Amino acid sequence: MSFANVIRRRLILLVFVVFGVSLVTFAMSHMIPGDPARMMAGERATNEMVAHIRQLLGLDRSLPLQYIGYVRDLLHGNFGISIRTQRPVLNDLLLFFPATIELAIAALLFAILLGIPLGIVSAIAKDRAIDQVTRTISVTGISTPAFWLGLLLIYLFYGRLGIFPGSGRIDGAPPLRITGLYTLDALVTGDWPALRSALSHLVLPALTLGFVHLGIVTRQVRSAMLEVLQEDYVRTAKAGGLSRPRIILDHALRNALIPSVTMIGLAFGDLLYGAVLTETVFAWPGMGNYVVQSISALDFPAIMGFTVMASTAYVLVNLMVDLTYMFLDPQIRGVG
Amino acid sequence: MTAIDKSPLAASQVDLVGISEARAGAIDWRYVWYQLRQSPLALLGLAIIAIVLVVMAGAPLIAPYDPNRLDLLHRLAPPSLEHWFGTDEVGRDLLSRVLYGARVSVTVGFAVVGISMGVGTLVGAFSGLAGGRTDTVIMRIMDVLLSFPSFVMAIALAAALGPDLINAMLAIAIVRIPFYVRLTRGQALSLRERPYVKAAVTFGARPLTIVRLHIIPNALAPIIVQSTLDIGSAILTASALSFIGLGAQQPTAEWGAMVSNGRDFLLDQWWYPTFPGFAILVTAVGFNLFGDGLRDIFDPRLRGK
Numbered sequence: 001m002s003f004a005n006v007i008r009r010r011l012i013l014l015v016f017v018v019f020g021v022s023l024v025t026f027a028m029s030h031m032i033p034g035d036p037a038r039m040m041a042g043e044r045a046t047n048e049m050v051a052h053i054r055q056l057l058g059l060d061r062s063l064p065l066q067y068i069g070y071v072r073d074l075l076h077g078n079f080g081i082s083i084r085t086q087r088p089v090l091n092d093l094l095l096f097f098p099a100t101i102e103l104a105i106a107a108l109l110f111a112i113l114l115g116i117p118l119g120i121v122s123a124i125a126k127d128r129a130i131d132q133v134t135r136t137i138s139v140t141g142i143s144t145p146a147f148w149l150g151l152l153l154i155y156l157f158y159g160r161l162g163i164f165p166g167s168g169r170i171d172g173a174p175p176l177r178i179t180g181l182y183t184l185d186a187l188v189t190g191d192w193p194a195l196r197s198a199l200s201h202l203v204l205p206a207l208t209l210g211f212v213h214l215g216i217v218t219r220q221v222r223s224a225m226l227e228v229l230q231e232d233y234v235r236t237a238k239a240g241g242l243s244r245p246r247i248i249l250d251h252a253l254r255n256a257l258i259p260s261v262t263m264i265g266l267a268f269g270d271l272l273y274g275a276v277l278t279e280t281v282f283a284w285p286g287m288g289n290y291v292v293q294s295i296s297a298l299d300f301p302a303i304m305g306f307t308v309m310a311s312t313a314y315v316l317v318n319l320m321v322d323l324t325y326m327f328l329d330p331q332i333r334g335v336g
Numbered sequence: 337m338t339a340i341d342k343s344p345l346a347a348s349q350v351d352l353v354g355i356s357e358a359r360a361g362a363i364d365w366r367y368v369w370y371q372l373r374q375s376p377l378a379l380l381g382l383a384i385i386a387i388v389l390v391v392m393a394g395a396p397l398i399a400p401y402d403p404n405r406l407d408l409l410h411r412l413a414p415p416s417l418e419h420w421f422g423t424d425e426v427g428r429d430l431l432s433r434v435l436y437g438a439r440v441s442v443t444v445g446f447a448v449v450g451i452s453m454g455v456g457t458l459v460g461a462f463s464g465l466a467g468g469r470t471d472t473v474i475m476r477i478m479d480v481l482l483s484f485p486s487f488v489m490a491i492a493l494a495a496a497l498g499p500d501l502i503n504a505m506l507a508i509a510i511v512r513i514p515f516y517v518r519l520t521r522g523q524a525l526s527l528r529e530r531p532y533v534k535a536a537v538t539f540g541a542r543p544l545t546i547v548r549l550h551i552i553p554n555a556l557a558p559i560i561v562q563s564t565l566d567i568g569s570a571i572l573t574a575s576a577l578s579f580i581g582l583g584a585q586q587p588t589a590e591w592g593a594m595v596s597n598g599r600d601f602l603l604d605q606w607w608y609p610t611f612p613g614f615a616i617l618v619t620a621v622g623f624n625l626f627g628d629g630l631r632d633i634f635d636p637r638l639r640g641k
Contacts, residue, residue: 021484295499307491
C-alpha cells in the first residue's frame, strides 16, 4: 500500500471514528436517568417552564433531528453549557487542557528517558539478573494503580519529607499566559520564582503518571531490541568485528526504536487514563480533574464534552504517530 | 478407540482432511507446564494467582473479623497484633476488608474478561468464518471502536449507566470486546482455509459446530494469553472507576473504593489507603507475570529465543 493510500484510508477512518464518538455520546446522553430539561430548570420550575426549556434544547424534536442538531453544534464548537460551572463546556475544557498537556509531556519524558535505556540493558542482558530486575520494574509499572502510587508519593515526599508540594500546579501567581504550560511560560518570560514553583509541583504527578508508562516503554524497547538483535545484519556486523556498543547503538537501537515509536504513541490512550487518576489525586487542574468533578456533580454536558474532546485528541495523536512511523520506516516510505 | 480408527485405510482418510493437524493445534498443557517451570517470574505470577484464589474462596475462614463489623472504640487504629492492617474510620478491620475485597475486585476482573472474551470470541469467529461483506462490515465497526480511547469510553459509559459496580463492570467489558473480535477473527481467517475446516463445511457442518469444534480450540492460545493479561488490567480499571466514584459504593469492601475512602486519612493514617492499594498491585502483578509467561510459551517467534 502506498503512503498516500494509507493516509487516505486513515483519514476516512478518522471521519468514521469521530462520527462514532458523536453517536455514542449522543446515545449516552439519552440513556441518562432523569429529564435534562427538568434538571436545568431547577426543582421549583413549573411544567410550562420545563416545556419551554425542552423546546429551547430541541428535546421535543425526533431523535434523528436531535442528532443532526447535536453534530451541528459539535462542529461549531458548541459542547453545551456545564451544569456545574454554568460556563460553555468548550471554554472549560480549553482552560484546563494545557495543564493536562504539561503533565502528560513531563510524564512521557520521564518514561522515555528512563525506559529506553532500561529496555536496552534488559535486552542485552536477557535472562540475567539485571534483566529480571528490569522486567519486574516494568511489570510493576503496568500493574500499579496510578491513584495509589500518587497517594504514596504524597505521603512520603509531602507528608513525611516535605520536599515537594502535594497538590496544585503553582504557589502564588501563575506566569504570564502564553501557551498555558506554566513551566514553559515561566521560562519564556524569565519568571524564575514561578518556574521553580511550577517545576516542584510537577515532579510528583509526573513521576506517578510516568511510572505506569515506564513499564510500557521498557517492555516495548526490550522486545523490539531482542527481535533486532536476532537479525542477520547484526550478526554480519558482529562477524565484521564491530565493537559491541557500536553494534547496539548504530545498528540495533535505530531499528528497534522505529516500532517503539508507534507503541509509545499508542500508549497515549493509557496516558489519558492515567492523567484522569493522577490529576484527581494531586488536585491538578486539568481535564481529568475536571471530568471527575463533573461526574460527582452529574454534569453530563461536561462529561460528554470531555469524551468527545479526549477521543478526538486520541485519534489525532494516533494518526500522527502512524504517519511518523511510516516516515521513519524506509520500507514503507520507499514504496510510497 | 474403535477398531476402525486403527485400520490404515481410516488413518489415511483422516489425514486427507488433516484431523491430526487439527488436534495438534490444540494446546498441549503438559508442554505448557514444562515450559512454565523454566520461568521463575511466570511461576511467581501463578503462585500469586493461586493465593488470591484461595483468599477469595476462604475469606470467611481466614479473615480475623467480620469485614463490616463496626468498632467505634478502635477507630483508625494503627497496624497492631489485633489489627494487622489497622482499622478504618468506623473501626472496621482493614485486613478482613482487604481479604473480603478480593472476592469483589477479582470477581469483577474475571467477569469483565468473561463477558468481553465470550462475546468477542464468538463475533470474531463467525466474522472470520463468514468472510465477505459481513466480515468487512463487522471489522470496520471494530476498527472504529478500537480507535476510541477505552478508559474514556468506560468513564462515559459508566457515568451514563449510573455509579454502580455492575455498571462499571459492563462498561469495561463492552469497551474490551473489539480486541477479542479482532484476535479471534484473524485466527478464524487462517483456520478457514485449513483442509479439516473445509471438509467440515463440505459435509454440511453448521457454523456453530465449526466454531465450537475447530475455530475456538485452535485459536485458544492467543485468547488465553490476552485474557490473562486482561484480568489484571480489568481489576486495575475497575478499581480506578471505583476510586473516582463510578464503581463500588459504600459499604462494599472493594479495593479501589477503600483506597478512595482512605485518601482523606492519608497523611495521618497512612495504612488506610496503602494496604488495599497494595492488594490491587500484587494481584495485577500476578496476572501480568503469568500472562507474560504464557505469551512467551505460545508465541512461536519467541520460542527459540
